Amino acid sequence: MIDIALLREQPDVVRASQQARGERVELVDEAITADSARRGAVAAFDSLRNEQKLLGKQIGPLQGAVKKGDGSKQAELDGLMTRATQLANDVAAAEQRMREADEALDALLKSFSNVIHPDAPVGGEDDYVVLEHIGTPRDFAAEGMTVKDHLELGTALNAIDVERGAKVSGSRFYYLTGDGALLEFALVQLAIAQAMKNGFMPVIPPALVRPAAMEGTGFLGQAAENVYRLDADDLYLVGTSEVPLAAYHMDEILDANTLPRRYVGYSPCFRREAGAAGKDTKGIFRVHWFDKVEMFIFCDPSEAEQRHLDILKFEKEFLDSIEVPYRVIDVAAGDLGSSAIRKYDCEAWIPSQERYRELTSTSNCTTFQSRRLRVRMKDSDGTRPVATLNGTLVAITRTIIAILENHQQADGSVRIPEALRPYLGGREYLRP
Secondary structure, three states, X not given: OOOHHHHHHOHHXXXXXXHHHOOOOHHHHHHHHHHHHHHHHHHHHHHHHHHHHHHHHHHHHHHHHHHOOOHHHHHHHHHHHHXXXXXXXXXXXXXXXXXXXXXXXHHHHOOOOOOOOOOOOOOOXXXXXXXXXXXXXXXXXXXXXXXXXXXXXXXXXXXXXXXXXXXXXXXXXXXXXXXXXXXXXXXXXXXXXXXXXXXXXXXXXXXXXOHHHHHHOOOOOOOHHHOEEEOOOOEEEOOOOHHHHHHOOOOOEEEHHHOOEEEEXXXXXXXXXXXXXXXXXXXXXXXXXXXXXXEEEEEOHHHHHXXXXXXXXXXXXXXXXXXXXXXXXXXXXXXXXXXXXXXXXXEEEEOOOOEEEEEEEEEEOOOHXXXXXXXXXXXXXXXXXXXXXXXXXXXXXXXXXXXXXXXXXXXXXXXXXXXXXXXXXXXOEEOO
């Protein structure tokens, strides 16, 4: 949820953000009108409530006088009691109007995406800015090799089984078997060890959450079509552990001296992939379920930009450790999630596709999620919302793809990056 003060004081900034995102600019004026109506309703209620209190102070002494036998006060008391009855009705009606105005404004504020960072690139999905390239893609032709894709490699290694995944669960499901399963465990252990070294507390969060958690993180807006819902229980399957981690401190006030709070969560992630028909149907790149290690930070809003860069640094460290070429992009405004003001993606080189594909991302959500989830911090200046930031450390299936394809050998084996070898019994290769 955006800050109402920003809407009141800098409406043009919010308009520009809406336009950059390709969202309704008219929403700004609608919200300003609703805010004015709410303030008017609050003022009317307060005025009537104050009159009611003053009337109560007048009625008390008159009732005492009448009780003591002073009949001259009866007519005045009757008049005030009649006014009190009418006033009670007016106060109740004003309170209802205030509640309705508050709900109307709240609904409009929840319709806004976060206000983008002024340095975020302008445009849509293809208008990102490449910030840097790390590593050089292998020249397989120069090595006399024909590139195999991850599914051919994984099948030969008995590591990936999509046929049985489809038989049991349908399209975009899979089994990781043998070395495929061991590779996941190794990646998770490496990621958690690195995160703990960087000050993150490991968490295994629930993968089912109530609507308040899903709505509070912004996933029931533009991303709602990709969310799985269990109607019988009114619960949602999370698409990322960002959701339960963000909601971990829901309705809490955090001591500013305990910030930043860093958590790293490991969980299954579920995505309907609505609108992805025909895209990445082969293998395990775009699937309905995968496991992921996710970083999450609660911090003072003044530190949010630096913490965002910290998370990007940790993501790059992990990608460096698995020895795959990648690039970092600054995602354009029109391709940002609703909660983020800015997002950086790390995209690994996928040899069989001859292009870079997203492996990790990190988003600065400022106070957007904390306002919805009512997560606040308290210091000497008072109580106010915290900032929240998230970043993927390892998305298992896509990372397995990057490792298999970039480290494949002519004999069908796959070289294991040195950082993973301690978690795979010291082996140097996965072999068919």
